[in-house]
Amino acid sequence: MxxxxxxxxxxxxxxxxxxxxxxxxxxxxxxxxxxxxxxxxxxxxxxxxxxxxxxxxxxxxxxxxxxxxxxxxxxxxxxxxxxxxxxxxxxxxxxxxHLPLDAHPVLGNNAAIAEILALENIEALDPSERNPIGNIGYLKQPMSPEAFRALLTEKLGFDTIHLPASTTQVQKIGFCTGGAQDYIEKAAQQACDAYISGEVSERTFYQAQELNVHYFACGHHATExxxxxxxxxxxxxxxxxxxxxxxxxxxx
Known part of the structure; x- marks a missing residue:
């Protein structure tokens, strides 16, 4: 008690x-x-x-x-x-x-995603934030976008939606769980190959193409x-x- x-x-x-x-x-x-x-x-x-x-x-x-x-x-x-x-x-x-539980470097949703996907060298998606809401991590080896989608689907138990960009491999991954699809622009600013969040909007399809960042929607609930x-x-x-x-x- x-x-x-x-x-x-x-x-x-x-x-x-x-x-x-x-x-x-x-x-x-x-x-x-x-x-x-x-x-x-x-x-x-x-x-x-x-x-x-x-x-x-x-x-x-x-x-x-x-x-x-x-x-x-x-x-x-x-x-x-x-x-x-x-x-x-x-x-x-x-x-x-809410946000404090996304951002915590050990207990948080983003920390869990990084561990599940075995991402390395974790850093802030937005370096100006005192307590970063989003992060960047690196795959040990580059993967094709298709193989990465399959990995996300397997590890997170959600039929991941992939909005493609033109690059043929991904290694530098931006991520923020839940409904943070518009952080794809921050991922583009940090030269990420791909960006992960939970939800997806109609506009995200065009952002992925024009920012040249693969977008993977893995489920709001599933990522949190x-x-x-x-x-x-x-x-x-x-x-x-x-x-x-x-x-x-x-x-x-």
């Missing part, structure tokens, strides 16, 4: 949450029990994830995509009201970390499964409490 306040303080410090200008609040979003015995982690605080937390008698739901995003309407009604009401009724805390699991495991080890991961395989 651990105090909720101590868990939040540790996570905020570990992830340097205060240093990020984000689209939603990082850390404690809905306060539940003051003591935590069990954590359930999930990519998104969907109703299904909340139902799983209730069923598993979790005290804390840890997610990458929480609530209260910029631009959302203020009234808590409809689908959002149902979700929040369920958390409050069952005294379950909602804790979300890892950070919450790594963070939950780290919390578990730090505070000696139980955790589990809830997988709802979102095909987007």
């Amino acid at each position: 651990a105090k909720l306040s101590e868990i939040i303080q540790w996570c905020d410090g570990t992830l340097k949450a205060a240093e990020f200008k984000d689209y939603a609040p990082n850390g404690l979003q809905i306060e539940g029990k003051t003591e935590v015995n069990k954590i359930l982690c999930a990519v998104t605080a969907s109703q299904t994830a909340i139902d799983a937390a209730i069923e598993q008698k979790a005290d804390l739901l840890l997610v990458h995509h929480g609530y209260f995003w910029k631009g959302e309407p203020y009234p808590i009604t409809g689908m959002r009201a149902k979700r929040i009401k369920a958390l409050i009724q069952h005294d379950i805390s909602l804790v979300g970390y 499964r890892y950070g919450v699991q790594r963070l939950a495991q780290a919390i578990s080890e730090q505070f000696n409490i139980e955790y589990s991961y809830f997988e709802l395989n979102n095909p987007i």
